[in-house]
Each structure stands twice: as C-alpha cells, then as structure tokens.
Amino acid sequence: MEIDAAREVRTTCPYCGVGCGVLAKVAADGQVSVRGDPDHPANFGRLCSKGSALAETIDLDGRLLHPEIDGRRAGWDEALDRVASTFSQTIAEHGPDSVAFYVSGQLLTEDYYVANKLMKGFVGSANIDTNSRLCMASSVAGHRRAFGSDTVPGTYEDLELADLIVLVGSNLAWCHPVLYQRIAAAREKRPEMKIVLVDPRRTMTADIADMHLAIAPDGDVALFTGLLAYLGQHNALDRAYVTERTTGFGQALLAASTLDLAGVAEATGLSEDELGRFYSLFARTEKTVTVYSQGVNQSSSGTDKVNAIINCHLATGRIGKPGAGPFSVTGQPNAMGGREVGGMANMLAAHMEIENPAHRARVRRFWNAPALAEQPGLKAVDMFKAVADGRIKALWIMATNPVDSMPDADAVEAAIKACPFVVVSDVLASTDTVRHAHVRLPATAWGEKDGTVTNSERRISRQRAFLPAPGEARPDWWIVAEVARLMGFGQGFAHVTPAQIFAEHAALSAYENDGARDFDIGAYAGIEAEEYDALAPFQWPEKDGQAARSPSTRFFANGNFYTPDGKARFIPIRPVAETRTDEKFSLILNTGRVRDHWHTMTRTGKSPRLSQHIAEPFAEIHPADAQHFGIGDADIVRISSPRGEVLVRALVTSRQRQGSLFAPMHWTDQFAAKGRLDALTASLTDPVSGQPALKHVAVRIERFAAK
Ligand code: SF4
Numbered sequence: 001m002e003i004d005a006a007r008e009v010r011t012t013c014p015y016c017g018v019g020c021g022v023l024a025k026v027a028a029d030g031q032v033s034v035r036g037d038p039d040h041p042a043n044f045g046r047l048c049s050k051g052s053a054l055a056e057t058i059d060l061d062g063r064l065l066h067p068e069i070d071g072r073r074a075g076w077d078e079a080l081d082r083v084a085s086t087f088s089q090t091i092a093e094h095g096p097d098s099v100a101f102y103v104s105g106q107l108l109t110e111d112y113y114v115a116n117k118l119m120k121g122f123v124g125s126a127n128i129d130t131n132s133r134l135c136m137a138s139s140v141a142g143h144r145r146a147f148g149s150d151t152v153p154g155t156y157e158d159l160e161l162a163d164l165i166v167l168v169g170s171n172l173a174w175c176h177p178v179l180y181q182r183i184a185a186a187r188e189k190r191p192e193m194k195i196v197l198v199d200p201r202r203t204m205t206a207d208i209a210d211m212h213l214a215i216a217p218d219g220d221v222a223l224f225t226g227l228l229a230y231l232g233q234h235n236a237l238d239r240a241y242v243t244e245r246t247t248g249f250g251q252a253l254l255a256a257s258t259l260d261l262a263g264v265a266e267a268t269g270l271s272e273d274e275l276g277r278f279y280s281l282f283a284r285t286e287k288t289v290t291v292y293s294q295g296v297n298q299s300s301s302g303t304d305k306v307n308a309i310i311n312c313h314l315a316t317g318r319i320g321k322p323g324a325g326p327f328s329v330t331g332q333p334n335a336m337g338g339r340e341v342g343g344m345a346n347m348l349a350a351h352m353e354i355e356n357p358a359h360r361a362r363v364r365r366f367w368n369a370p371a372l373a374e375q376p377g378l379k380a381v382d383m384f385k386a387v388a389d390g391r392i393k394a395l396w397i398m399a400t401n402p403v404d405s406m407p408d409a410d411a412v413e414a415a416i417k418a419c420p421f422v423v424v425s426d427v428l429a430s431t432d433t434v435r436h437a438h439v440r441l442p443a444t445a446w447g448e449k450d451g452t453v454t455n456s457e458r459r460i461s462r463q464r465a466f467l468p469a470p471g472e473a474r475p476d477w478w479i480v481a482e483v484a485r486l487m488g489f490g491q492g493f494a495h496v497t498p499a500q501i502f503a504e505h506a507a508l509s510a511y512e513n514d515g516a517r518d519f520d521i522g523a524y525a526g527i528e529a530e531e532y533d534a535l536a537p538f539q540w541p542e543k544d545g546q547a548a549r550s551p552s553t554r555f556f557a558n559g560n561f562y563t564p565d566g567k568a569r570f571i572p573i574r575p576v577a578e579t580r581t582d583e584k585f586s587l588i589l590n591t592g593r594v595r596d597h598w599h600t601m602t603r604t605g606k607s608p609r610l611s612q613h614i615a616e617p618f619a620e621i622h623p624a625d626a627q628h629f630g631i632g633d634a635d636i637v638r639i640s641s642p643r644g645e646v647l648v649r650a651l652v653t654s655r656q657r658q659g660s661l662f663a664p665m666h667w668t669d670q671f672a673a674k675g676r677l678d679a680l681t682a683s684l685t686d687p688v689s690g691q692p693a694l695k696h697v698a699v700r701i702e703r704f705a706a707k
Pocket of ligand 1: 014
C-alpha cells in the first residue's frame with residue numbers, strides 16, 4: 001500500500017465501545033499522528049488518553065510477522081495447510097463439535113462474519129464464542145428476554161437529553177471517557193440534570209454524581225426490584241403503557257414485593273433514607289436513562305440485574321423516547337458488531353436465533369450451507385472446560401489472550417497447553433496465549449486493516465488502513481477464508497475484499513418473510529468498493545437509506561417490540577442473597593479497569609505516557625480492613641483465592657467499601673511479578689448468559705513485605 005503523506009485517514013478507535021472517530025496521518029518521515037474526528041457523531045473531535053496515545057502503540061516491536069509452525073518460521077501455504085488439514089481430520093474422526101473458535105471483540109465485523117460462517121455454516125458446529133462473552137453477554141440475554149431481540153434502544157444523544165442519568169456498575173469516567181465528557185458537557189449546559197452513581201466503590205465517576213449509592217456487591221437486583229415495588233406503591237406507573245405495550249407486569253410486581261424497604265436496605269447495604277431519595281427521584285423524573293456496564297453484566301445474576309433495570313423502565317413507559325431508556329454500554333470496540341454477525345455460540349448471523357427453525361432455514365439457504373449448526377455451541381467458560389476435558393481437540397484463538405483474561409486463568413492455561421492442536425492468529429509474537437500455539441498466524445493490526453466496527457449506540461463506522469501490512473501479516477478475514485477454501489468450502493468464501501463481505505452481511509440482514517427484525521442494514525446489500533471506501537458512520541437499522549440522513553435512530557418509539565405478540569415482557573425477579581465468602585476467604589474482590597490501560601496491556605503497555613497514570617498493579621482496601629489485616633498504605637500484599645495468588649501494592653482508601661477489595665485486571669506476569677489477576681477469579685457464570693462473575697470473588701489478603 002502506498003502512503004499519501006498529505007492525507008488524513010478517517011478511522012475508528014480500536015479501544016472501547018464508545019467508538020470514537022479518529023483522523024490518522026502519516027508524515028513524510030513515517031511518523032503517525034492522530035486527532036479526534038470532529039465530524040464523527042460519537043465523539044465530535046474528542047479523544048481520551050488512550051485514543052490520543054494510539055500513535056505510540058503501533059510500532060513493530062514484538063510483532064508476529066511470519067507464520068510459524070511448532071516454533072519455526074513457515075510459509076503461508078504450509079501454515080494454512082496445517083490448520084485446514086488438522087481441523088478437517090479432527091472433524092472427520094471426532095465430529096464437528098470436537099473443534100472450536102475463540103474470537104474477540106477486537107475483530108472487525110468482516111473478520112467475525114467469515115469466522116462465524118465457517119464454524120456454524122460449514123463445519124456444522126456452533127462452537128464459536130468470543131471474549132465479548134466476558135463483557136456484555138448478560139445485556140444480550142436481558143434484551144432478548146424483555147424485547148424478543150438483542151436491541152439497544154437508546155443513543156448517546158439520550159444521555160444529553162436526560163434529566164436523570166443513573167449509572168449502574170459503570171465507571172464511565174475511566175472506562176468510557178468520551179461518553180463521560182459528553183455527559184459532563186451536557187450537565188454544564190443544564191445544571192438541573194441529575195446524576196446518580198450506583199457502585200460499591202467511590203470511583204472517579206462519583207465526582208460528577210449528585211448521589212453515590214455505595215451498594216453492597218451484587219445488591220443491584222434488590223435495588224431495582226425494590227424500585228419497581230416503590231413505583232407500584234407510589235402511583236408512579238405508566239398504567240396505559242403497561243397495559244397496552246407489555247405483558248407480565250403483575251407477576252413481576254409480585255416477585256418484586258417480596259422485600260420491603262428494610263429488606264432492600266439490608267440486601268443493598270444502603271440506608272432506607274438513601275433508597276427513599278433515589279426512588280423518589282427516579283419516580284418523578286420522566287426523562288431518565290439508566291446506563292449499565294460491567295458491574296451489572298459480570299455477575300452470577302447479571303441477566304436478572306439487566307431485567308430488573310428494564311422492568312423499571314417498562315413500568316414507567318420510559319423507553320424509546322428522547323432522553324429515556326435503559327442503556328447497556330459495551331466494553332469492546334466491536335462487541336456490538338460481533339452480536340450482529342452471530343459471533344456468539346448461542347446466536348446466528350444477522351441477529352437471527354439458532355433455536356429458530358425459520359432463521360436456520362434462511363441462513364442455510366442464503367449461505368448454501370446444508371451442514372448449518374442446529375444447536376447452540378459452548379459459551380466461553382464451558383468451551384475452555386471442554387478443552388480441559390478433551391472434548392475440544394482443535395482450537396483456534398483469534399485476536400485475544402485468554403491465558404490472561406479468562407477466569408480461573410491457570411486452569412485455562414493448562415487446558416490450552418494440553419490441547420492437541422492450538423492455532424493462534426494475532427498481531428503479537430509472545431502473549432501468554434500465543435506462546436502455547438502449535439501454529440501462529442500473523443494478523444494485520446489497527447491502522448493496517450480495513451473493515452467496520454459497531455459502537456454501543458449501534459453506529460457502524462469504518463476502520464481504514466493507513467499503514468502497509470508489515471512482514472507477511474494478513475487480515476483475519478483472509479486467513480479464515482483461506483483455511484475454509486482448503487477445507488473444501490471454497491464456494492462460500494470467494495470474497496476478495498472486506499467490501500464484498502460487508503455487502504453479503506448486509507444482504508443477509510434484509511429479510512422480509514420471517515417476521516419483524518431489529519437488525520437490518522439492507523440498504524448496503526449491493527454496496528460497491530467505492531461506496532464502502534467512503535462509508536460515513538451510520539446507525540442501524542438502515543433498511544432503505546433513510547437512517548443515514550437522520551441524526552440518530554431510537555428503537556421502540558412506536559411501542560412495538562420483537563416478541564411474538566409485539567409487547568415487551570416483564571421478567572419476574574426475586575432477589576436472592578448469596579454468600580461466597582467464608583472464614584478463610586473473607587473479602588470480596590471486585591476486578592476492573594484503570595483509565596489508561598486496556599485489557600492485558602498488549603497495546604497500551606507500549607506507551608510510557610499511558611503507564612505514567614498508574615505504573616503498577618494495586619489493590620484498594622478500606623482503612624478498617626487494612627488495620628484489621630495489619631496492612632499499611634503502599635505495602636506489598638498477597639491476595640489469594642483457592643485458585644491462585646497475586647502480589648500487588650496496597651492502596652488504603654475509604655473510596656473502597658469495607659469487606660471488599662478492588663484490583664485492576666490489566667497487569668499480567670509479563671508486566672509485574674505475579675500480576676495475573678485472573679489466576680484468582682472463578683469460572684462461576686450467570687446461568688442465563690454464561691457471563692463470568694468477575695466482580696465477586698472470595699479472597700484473602702496478607703502483607704507480603706514492608707514497603
Ligand atoms: Fe477510544 Fe473509547 Fe477513548 Fe473514544 S473513549 S478515544 S473509543 S478509548
């Protein structure tokens with residue numbers, strides 16, 4: 001590829017689900033610079049610290065530049081042939097469910113589409129799951145239960161129009177900084193806007209909040225079922241909406257009424273006065289948006305938490321209206337794109353359902369794929385358990401580092417080590433996962449590849465290449481399609497550009513005959529290379545080309561949902577108290593993120609500027625707990641669970657709830673001695689969504705050495 005030093009390329013940030021537009025430029029001397037795209041509707045020119053430092057993270061240090069087999073350099077032909085022949089042989093000997101793909105919200109939609117098509121359509125197994133399972137699966141499950149589809153109703157604009165924003169389990173200031181900046185700017189213009197933060201910790205986001213509810217870990221179900229009961233008792237329901245547009249309200253209210261206010265106070269650790277003030281504010285504020293992310297999703301009751309929140313919005317008719325609605329914000333840059341193409345083990349392409357025979361028939365016909373999987377596959381945690389017990393014999397990991405990021409990481413590493421055949425396609429040569437691969441395939445990185453991503457408000461934006469692919473690196477979609485061809489499925493993988501894949505994906509989304517659907521980008525079914533090159537950010541649905549011309553698209557404004565009767569469903573939820581701590585492991589560890597690092601630091605760890613913010617792993621501990629365990633500020637402490645241990649620095653702070661610790665998940669043993677936090681976490685998951693409970697881990701703490 002030729003570099004035009006005079007041209008700024010419009011692309012999209014590869015970090016979080018805000019999906020900010022970036023303008024990237026390569027100077028004549030090869031130096032790359034970036035700035036926020038003033039015309040992108042997600043950020044209007046803003047970038048956070050991570051986005052601003054993108055140019056510092058794209059050097060070739062540590063890059064995987066050539067295919068490798070068993071640690072030796074190999075050519076593409078040999079490497080692809082080894083992958084295709086081993087997968088084919090394993091399937092022939094042990095059946096399609098003996099192989100699996102573990103993919104990533106870092107993949108572009110086109111990569112995701114092709115990988116999903118190969119596994120579900122042609123291998124005939126649904127054993128493809130994604131690290132987005134760790135990020136938003138509970139929201140997906142909650143949406144499907146309530147709306148009949150995985151539809152995010154709202155838009156970023158709603159955050160600026162709301163009179164009340166309730167942030168639940170979401171440290172927006174650090175994890176979605178540009179959304180936080182947009183809210184802060186809106187609040188400056190409208191000081192009457194109220195913000196409530198529901199979080200066990202007093203995070204940086206609390207700085208903007210009028211009320212911080214320092215809730216007990218996993219108290220959210222009790223908080224929102226208590227709110228539903230309060231709305232019922234205080235005549236704050238939209239009775240016409242409930243009657244005409246929903247079902248199941250009576251059962252939901254009955255279930256919610258099992259706790260009185262004192263019971264909710266006990267379950268949430270909040271005072272009755274705090275509850276009363278929050279409930280009253282919610283009840284009287286029509287324009288309310290409830291934003292939630294990992295603190296809600298990463299829980300053994302994550303799906304119930306999501307539905308408890310949605311129930312309150314349905315009960316008040318606050319959905320599908322400007323400045324009102326439940327709003328799940330995604331962690332990864334393309335978690336939403338992965339959902340669109342069915343890159344999860346329990347979904348089909350184009351938001352269709354694998355359990356629905358009509359949907360399977362449509363996809364089978366469209367792909368000409370008679371072997372299409374008929375059953376959901378293994379979700380992430382179960383997939384690695386199947387690797388451990390030998391059911392999965394060939395595993396392909398794309399663009400992610402499960403050895404450091406999956407719960408019970410030591411067990412996951414042991415499983416990968418013991419797996420007879422492991423392929424990793426990645427940008428880097430030496431992550432803790434790449435190290436265990438039999439075949440390593442070099443993939444192109446951000447800035448070198450073309451495709452699309454979808455952000456938290458369903459806005460599809462282009463990622464565009466502005467650098468040449470280094471060494472022999474290739475786009476992920478190309479690698480998967482080549483393997484598919486060698487496995488004998490060439491007819492389904494004749495694409496030669498990402499534009500062709502996007503056009504096919506768009507065509508599959510445009511369907512008339514099997515019921516109303518939410519995801520529809522049929523307007524792009526025939527998109528040509530030039531139009532794809534110039535594609536401006538747009539929100540789905542975009543059936544007929546109209547949406548691109550309107551500033552934002554909001555779902556459910558007409559009160560119609562995607563359930564068979566067109567009505568939204570209340571889900572009856574009873575708060576269940578759960579104790580995971582015991583005498584030996586008496587503290588609850590909450591894992592999370594810091595402002596300037598991303599995931600396992602494979603990219604942000606390259607920037608000294610980003611590491612200046614927080615230079616080493618730490619654990620926040622309440623002063624009373626610190627005193628109880630004989631720990632001083634800045635001591636090195638050992639945190640252990642029944643599965644493993646880490647050494648981190650203690651940060652004694654009353655921002656932390658008593659009885660709980662907080663530690664960030666980014667540092668691994670590559671960046672700190674005994675830094676891998678997921679060695680502690682458990683493989684306990686939400687029973688509906690399969691999302692791991694990464695924010696509630698029973699641990700103990702002790703001083704390791706004096707400072
Ligand atoms: Fe990138 Fe998210 Fe920061 Fe925007 S807010 S610049 S998408 S990391």
